[in-house]
Amino acid sequence: MNKKVTIKELAEKTGLSTTTVSQILNGKGSRFSEKNIKKVLAFRDQLHYVPNSAARNLSNKTDKTIGVLVPTISNPFFSEFLQLIENYSDSKTHVIMIGLDGDRSQLYSAIEGLIAQGVDGLIVAVAVEESSKVNDLLRENWIPYIVLDQNSTKDSDFIATDDFHGGQLVAQYLCKLGHRRFSVVVPDKESMTYNINLRLNGFVEKCRDLGIVTDDIQILEAKFSKHGGQKTVPDIVSFKPTAIFTLSDELAIGVLGGIYDQDLEVPGNYSLVGYDDTDYAEFMNPKLTTVRQPISLLAKYALEMLENRISDSKLKQQVRAVDVELVIRNSTKEI
The missing domain is CATH 3.40.50.2300 (Response regulator)
Incomplete structure (x- = not known):
């Protein structure tokens, strides 16, 4: 029995990136040239490439897929943030969540993986060390994204707490x-x-x-x-x-x-x-x-702003600011 052709092998045959091939195969190829679309589809048929059934079934059941990147899911703040994103998402939205286990150097490859899975947009709650490189990757693939306040940026839609x-x-x-x-x-x-x-x-x-x-x-x-x-x-x-x-x-x-x-x-x-x-x-x-x-507001605004950007890529930059408050309990006292 012949070995199943992988998307990486298909990409090598076309001379295109895995991300580009994935986008075309996921029906999101309108941003690419007709020549490249035809090339990918031709090699797909020639090599008898069959996409992962779970991923194909998933895309058929949802209107959109968004990726959420956090530094780690072990920190209760980020685990709660992920849960709220899931809660606020409607039934037609699939959420893919990735924690980097504190290793920010994995951000670029994690984003590449999400693009390859055909995400429609990203919420980035991780400090971006090579912001221009990440911005270029997302823009080249026409992926809308929202950045949370771990970053200082003027290049994207942005939510910040004070x-x-x-x-x-x-x-x-x-x-x-x-x-x-x-x-x-x-x-x-x-x-x-x-x-x-x-x-x-x-x-x-x-x-x-x-x-x-x-x-x-x-x-x-x-x-x-x-x-x-x-x-x-x-x-x-x-x-x-x-x-x-x-x-x-x-x-x-x-x-x-x-x-x-x-x-x-x-x-x-x-x-x-x-x-x-x-x-x-x-x-x-x-x-x-x-x-x-206000973690609930952060999650709510992130989803709203991403949906706005997915719906209208020409929308002017969205910036939301939210304040914080001091909660006084029993661990402090007057001296």
Whole structure:
């Protein structure tokens, strides 16, 4: 029995990219020349290429397919975001979700894979390191896309939360409680993104406006995980702050565990503030004071804007901004 021809082999025969061949075979070839369309169809028939049955059946059952890319599905913020996208999508929309497991270098190949599957549009919630390369790939294949606020870009439709203001809110609140010495736990350079950096800048600038000197603000880099947060605690204890600000709830959980390991307490020894207001925040002990991102709005706007762009590729750039709010719980106290 002859080996089944793959789409990669078909692409090699045509001299076109796998992405282009996939788009043509998925009935989305109007953007390509008639010559290339005829070439692909001719080689398909000559090689007796049969597309994956599951993918073919899927395309027959849905009006559109969208891809959603997040840094990791293990972070509760992104897992909730994916669930909301699924909830808000109608029955005729198929959603393909991909988490990069924290490896942003895989973004380009992940996008290529989604294009090959015939997606009609993308929601990119991952920091794009080579934005021009990614933009070129998507535009060459006429794929509409929405970028969330992990990026600083003027090249695409864009949704952003006011993370600078979020950092300011934390600084103002902690100073109002009487705190004057702080540890700030931030992701390491591999995980730091544009929007998270805005949180840090907002916090530091507001502290300085309120008379806090630079020497009283300790900034600690950590792996963007609970374990990463936990490992910063010895340095925090040595610095002797009265309050700790972590730039995500994930880091806050680790810091809290590390504090308990030192036989210390929150908020007895340290006030602790996180960021995101994930599901975990309300169920921690003590319940976590944190900055709430309007994740439901982010998901809703992302879908609406992508559908607008799919319907009208000539639509002017769409930009949506949403604010954040400080949710005060039991992990902070006045001193």
